[in-house]
Amino acid sequence: MEYFTLNNGIQMPKVGYGVLAITDAAECERCVLDALEVGYRLIDTAQGYGNERAVGSAIRKSSIPREDIFLTTKLWIAGFGYEKAKEAIQGSLDRLGLDYIDLLLIHHPFNDVYGTWRAMSEFYKAGKIRAIGISNFYADRLVDFVHFNDIVPAVNQLEMHVFHQRPKELEVMNKHNIQAQAWSPIDRGSERLLSNPILKAIAEKYGKTIPQVALRYLVQKGVSVVPKTVNKKRMVENISIFDFVLSDEEMNLILKLDTGKTTFFSHEDPKDVERLINMIREY
Numbered sequence: 001m002e003y004f005t006l007n008n009g010i011q012m013p014k015v016g017y018g019v020l021a022i023t024d025a026a027e028c029e030r031c032v033l034d035a036l037e038v039g040y041r042l043i044d045t046a047q048g049y050g051n052e053r054a055v056g057s058a059i060r061k062s063s064i065p066r067e068d069i070f071l072t073t074k075l076w077i078a079g080f081g082y083e084k085a086k087e088a089i090q091g092s093l094d095r096l097g098l099d100y101i102d103l104l105l106i107h108h109p110f111n112d113v114y115g116t117w118r119a120m121s122e123f124y125k126a127g128k129i130r131a132i133g134i135s136n137f138y139a140d141r142l143v144d145f146v147h148f149n150d151i152v153p154a155v156n157q158l159e160m161h162v163f164h165q166r167p168k169e170l171e172v173m174n175k176h177n178i179q180a181q182a183w184s185p186i187d188r189g190s191e192r193l194l195s196n197p198i199l200k201a202i203a204e205k206y207g208k209t210i211p212q213v214a215l216r217y218l219v220q221k222g223v224s225v226v227p228k229t230v231n232k233k234r235m236v237e238n239i240s241i242f243d244f245v246l247s248d249e250e251m252n253l254i255l256k257l258d259t260g261k262t263t264f265f266s267h268e269d270p271k272d273v274e275r276l277i278n279m280i281r282e283y
């Protein structure tokens with residue numbers, strides 16, 4: 001595994017394993033144990049995924065030492081605000097059954113993110129969280145957030161894939177030394193990705209698959225990725241991207257696939273924002 005160094009000096013694996021929508025506890029445990037076995041060292045969960053208990057249980061059962069595993073979780077909107085966030089963070093630690101969280105993210109840029117950040121900062125300073133970050137902060141909110149907080153987020157996790165490359169956000173993140181991390185890095189295995197002729201030609205040249213080229217592209221640009229699959233063979237496929245290097249010409253060809261549009265939802269679209277806020281549930 002290769003690592004990125006975050007702005008507070010800690011090391012984060014370049015490729016992680018995401019567990020969104022793996023809601024059955026036994027299946028989630030099996031997936032995390034398989035992922036650790038095939039070489040993943042970063043597990044990406046969230047309060048909103050409803051599987052922190054299963055993830056923590058798998059980490060405790062695994063033979064991989066805790067300090068070799070990088071565990072990310074995210075605070076759900078319902079637990080935002082200084083007091084509520086303190087309870088919510090402790091809730092995650094309890095459900096995970098772990099002494100510390102490696103990376104805690106604010107899941108969405110809504111509600112009282114400033115009070116939430118103060119609570120996260122206290123747990124960070126107390127050594128209960130090794131790095132704190134944000135998710136789904138677009139360029140304008142990123143600038144605002146960086147300027148009015150003492151601690152600069154270590155990571156911003158965003159929808160990012162070959163069809164949505166986020167140049168504006170990357171520019172702000174590079175300026176402030178915030179590590180970019182891509183969610184849905186293979187566009188959820190979409191048909192338009194799996195049948196793209198440019199990606200197909202590049203994949204054939206290297207004897208790789210299209211998802212591997214799509215993931216390699218992001219990592220080569222300095223972006224961490226957290227692909228999800230329940231399939232052990234695909235787990236191996238998605239992590240096997242460190243034995244080839246895309247040329248400048250290939251990087252430029254893939255750059256042109258950017259549509260500048262989300263596949264899923266926009267944190268700038270009032271309808272999408274309302275939909276997300278209506279999803280508020282306690283975990």
Ligand SMILES: NC(=O)c1ccc[n+]([C@@H]2O[C@H](COP(=O)([O-])OP(=O)(O)OC[C@H]3O[C@@H](n4cnc5c(N)ncnc54)[C@H](OP(=O)(O)O)[C@@H]3O)[C@@H](O)[C@H]2O)c1
Nearest residue numbers: 018019020044183184185186187188189211227228229230
């Ligand atoms: N911060 C946020 O707001 C946010 C939002 C969304 C996601 N995330 C995180 O990002 C992770 C990944 O995102 P995602 O799950 O939305 O999308 P993704 O990783 O781009 O794609 C996952 C989908 O692609 C399929 N797949 C995986 N590997 C494949 C391969 N090699 N070939 C073909 N199909 C493949 C999977 O199916 P199978 O499982 O059947 O293999 C699954 O349906 C999540 O699990 C979560 O941890 C964060």
